[in-house]
Structures are given as C-alpha cells and as structure tokens.
Amino acid sequence: MGAARMMRMPSYGSRLISGLAFGVMAVFFVVPLIFMIVVSFYQPDPMGFYKVDFVLENYAKFFSSFYYTVSLRSLYSSALGAVLVVAFAFPLVLFVSDLSRSHQQFWIISLLSLMCLSEVIIGFAWLILMSQSAGIPGFLEWIGLWDNPRSLSPSFGAMMIGLVFLGFSIVALILYPSVSRRDRSIEEAAVTLGTPPRLVFFKILLPTFRASLVPVTLTMFVYMLGVFVMPTMLGRPKDWTMTVIISDKALGDANLPLGAALAVVMLIVTVLVLIASAVLTRRRTP
Amino acid sequence: MRTLYFWIIGTLLIAPFVVVLGVSVGASSNIAFPPESLSIIWYRELLTEPEWLAAIGRSLLIAVVAGLIATVLALAINYVLWRTKTGFAKATFALGLGPFLLPPIILALGASLFWAQVGWYGRMEATIISHGVFFVTLPLVIIARGFAALTDEVVEAAQMMGATPAQVFRTVVFPLVAPYVFTGFALVAIISVNEYLIANMISGFVVETLPIKIFNNVRYGYSPVVAAASIFFVALTVTILLILSRITDLVALFGTSKDT
Numbered sequence: 242m243g244a245a246r247m248m249r250m251p252s253y254g255s256r257l258i259s260g261l262a263f264g265v266m267a268v269f270f271v272v273p274l275i276f277m278i279v280v281s282f283y284q285p286d287p288m289g290f291y292k293v294d295f296v297l298e299n300y301a302k303f304f305s306s307f308y309y310t311v312s313l314r315s316l317y318s319s320a321l322g323a324v325l326v327v328a329f330a331f332p333l334v335l336f337v338s339d340l341s342r343s344h345q346q347f348w349i350i351s352l353l354s355l356m357c358l359s360e361v362i363i364g365f366a367w368l369i370l371m372s373q374s375a376g377i378p379g380f381l382e383w384i385g386l387w388d389n390p391r392s393l394s395p396s397f398g399a400m401m402i403g404l405v406f407l408g409f410s411i412v413a414l415i416l417y418p419s420v421s422r423r424d425r426s427i428e429e430a431a432v433t434l435g436t437p438p439r440l441v442f443f444k445i446l447l448p449t450f451r452a453s454l455v456p457v458t459l460t461m462f463v464y465m466l467g468v469f470v471m472p473t474m475l476g477r478p479k480d481w482t483m484t485v486i487i488s489d490k491a492l493g494d495a496n497l498p499l500g501a502a503l504a505v506v507m508l509i510v511t512v513l514v515l516i517a518s519a520v521l522t523r524r525r526t527p
Numbered sequence: 528m529r530t531l532y533f534w535i536i537g538t539l540l541i542a543p544f545v546v547v548l549g550v551s552v553g554a555s556s557n558i559a560f561p562p563e564s565l566s567i568i569w570y571r572e573l574l575t576e577p578e579w580l581a582a583i584g585r586s587l588l589i590a591v592v593a594g595l596i597a598t599v600l601a602l603a604i605n606y607v608l609w610r611t612k613t614g615f616a617k618a619t620f621a622l623g624l625g626p627f628l629l630p631p632i633i634l635a636l637g638a639s640l641f642w643a644q645v646g647w648y649g650r651m652e653a654t655i656i657s658h659g660v661f662f663v664t665l666p667l668v669i670i671a672r673g674f675a676a677l678t679d680e681v682v683e684a685a686q687m688m689g690a691t692p693a694q695v696f697r698t699v700v701f702p703l704v705a706p707y708v709f710t711g712f713a714l715v716a717i718i719s720v721n722e723y724l725i726a727n728m729i730s731g732f733v734v735e736t737l738p739i740k741i742f743n744n745v746r747y748g749y750s751p752v753v754a755a756a757s758i759f760f761v762a763l764t765v766t767i768l769l770i771l772s773r774i775t776d777l778v779a780l781f782g783t784s785k786d787t
Contacts, residue, residue, distance in 0.1 A: 259607040263619045269660040273637035354765045359721035361738040362757045366543030467630025469724045484632040504636045
C-alpha cells in the first residue's frame, strides 16, 4: 500500500495531462460563460452584434414588466413541472425496484432511451398525439366521448405534459440507485403489522427519501427552466419561458447583449437553487 | 394497483411513439392515425433526399467526434485524479460536472457568442467541440465508477514487476476501465445526435443537424418525412442502448448492486 502511494506522486506526465484537460474545460466552458457576462454589459447594435461599452440598460430592461412577467411565469411552470414529475416518477421507481432483475433491466433501458431522445422528437410526437386528426381528440370522438373535437395544443396543459414527459425518465434514473438499494426492513415490518400501503408510502417511504426527493425536485426545476422545444412546439406564445425569450432575442432580434443579460439573470437563479440544494442535502444526510 | 400504475405509465410513455410510427407508415401526406393505407414512401424519401441524408451524415459525424472528445477528456481527468489525488485534479473534476448543472440555453448562448468572436461561426468544428466539452459530465461520472472499482493490488503488482506508469495504464488500467469508457462514449454520441438547442445556437443556419432539420420542418410546413426521421432516431437510440446493455451491465451501472 505504502509503496503504491509513494509511486503516485504527481509526475511530469500526469501534470501535463491534468493541465491540458483543465485548459480545455476552461477555454471552451468557462471562457464562453465569462464572455457572455461581459457581453451583457455591451451596447446592443441593431446593425450588427453589439458595441463594446459598459451599460446597465440590458439589466434595466429585465425589470420592465414584460421580462419580469415572463420570468415569473417560467418560475411557476418550472416549479409546477418539477413537483409533478417527481410525484409521478417516485412511485414508479419504487415499484420497478421490486421487480425481477430482467424486468428492471427492461425499464432501465426504456427510461434511458427516453432520456436520450431528442426534445424535438418528443415534442413532435406529442404534437401529433394532441392533434385533431391523429391523436387523443380523434380517439375520443371515435369512442363517442367528444362530439366536436379540436386540437389540444398549443396550450399550457400541452406544454406541461411535454415538460413532465421530458423530465420523467431523468428523475426516474436519478432516484433509481438510492431507491433500489434502500433498507426494506422497516416497510416490511410495517406491512407485517398490518399498515395499509398508503400509510407505508406517506409515513415511511416519503420521509425516508426526503433527502433525495428535495434535491431531485430542485434539479428538475433548473432543468425545466432551460427547456426550449416544448414551450415553442406545444405552448402558446404567452406560455413561452425565459429560455425561449432568450433564444428569440439573441437569434430572432439579434439583440445579443439583452439575450446575454437575461441569461446571466438565469445563471444567477440557477446557482442560487444549486446552493440551496447542496445546503439541504448536506443538512439532511448525516 | 401496482400493475395498473405500470400500465398507465407504460402506455403514456409509449403512446406518442406508436402514433408517430403510424403516421410514418401512412400513405397520405396529411397526418392521420390510424393510417388508412400503408406505405414506405416517407422512409424512401428520408433515405434518398440529399438534404435529409446530409443532415443525417452531419449529425452522425458530430456525434462520433464529440463523443471521442468527451470520452478522452473524461478519461484524462479521471486518470489524473486517480493517480495524483491533488486538489487541482479534484477541481478539474468538479469543473467537468458544471455543464450538466446549468440550463443548456446558458451554455448555448455563451458558446454562440464565443464562436462568433473567434470567427468560427458556421463551422462544424465549433459544434463538435462544444458538444464534446458540454457533454463531458456523463462519461466523467461513469468512468469514475470504473476507477473506483480498480484495486490497489493489481496496480502494485504491475509496478513491482517494473512497469512504467504508461505501461501500467496500457496493460492494467485501461482494459479494466474500458467498458465504462465505451459506455460513456456511446451515451455522449446518442445525446449529441439528439441535441437541438446548443447546435442551433452555435450555427444552426449553416450546420443543420437532424434535430434542427426536424424542428424547422415541424415549424414551417410539415411532411410525414419528419415522422419517418423521428422513428429512424428512436430506432437508432434504442439499438445502441440495447447493444450497450449486452456489453456492460447497465442496471449495475445505475447502482442496483447492494454491496456498492
């Protein structure tokens, strides 16, 4: 053991590799972020990209009613989506973790496939599913439940379904390790003593997993703030989130400084949520 | 109760794709489900139209090279951390977790401004590098599991026989972490092939990848080729993951085994 540790003194080669890897991450990940913060203080230029300057007007615009309302609405839909997705995914993960190994494997691969699939494709699929001619409305008409069907999207509900669908596989896969490795003795004891399943869920499982459920909800909140395709495909313009507005300002209106300033505000919100998440996790786990 | 929940969730997760599949094999050029008559014209169009083929080729090229960049980076960071355990190595690892924690729009806008400034707007290399760097997190944590499973004994044995660090890496370390490296590579490639926002912000007008093309098609004039392209995508993604599950134990990778 001692010999192996001795041999692990930083050598020239490993320093070089380390420096290179750090350099790549710094140049292509950190520098663009810093540059974005710099641009957020530049002057917008209708003719080109931006004029080098130091102004606060881009941030001042954020506090005008439009962006303010959009941000609040983004926060609302992300929070709602995060809570819903965890509420749906947690029971599924609990159930899956009790299945046989091969069935678990089937679910894992399915969820992994869903997680990797493009937002664009999922959005498109739901767009068709909610369309009048091919989806749920047509089906309801066919079984006689809806006389006069119309398309269900774009709407706030359609957007939320898209968001929940998108987050579902991610939440399930994040929760899966801790749920599948849980100590089952307490719930088994409760069941043996005749506790109804509903009580087992609310009195034992929920409190046990609070330490994983709270951070995963916050992670989802941040994730949903950043979803772009669902609001544009399934939501109405008034449901558009901050992400859509940022992209719209930067690409559509070519107002890069304003887009950058909005993105910096979003970055600040994200960092605050991540810090909150870290603090909560640390306090709850001994 | 449990079975019911399984069925409801299962149905909801699969329903969108069943409908898209139905549309993609329908003969009519309007969206209709269930299809009135079956045909493969949309698939033929997807695989013969030069524009669709170019988008597919571009996406696959970006995915493979970005996958290589991300995996090499993740392997390097993990290797140095495992060998030296210095604060600098830990900081590099933490930096690698960063992109996963931020909303993609922030990364996308930053990258877009950066590449425009560098003068690489519209070059595929820009998309490739940004994908490679932003998706480093997944291989980073997966390969870390591989290094965690390495025991000191095998390495010590190799060192006692007089192996240099390079030889130890080549003959002992790499073969043992290879399955993790491969899994990381495959996941980055899949995610890159499916990614829309970052690719679009960096140079979406010039470097049109498959998701960008699908998105534009859905927004501006729709044709069932989009459905065929989507099914192509789903099939590709699921196939790669199935192959992966034969090579490595995906369930164990997600941490079921009780002893870890």
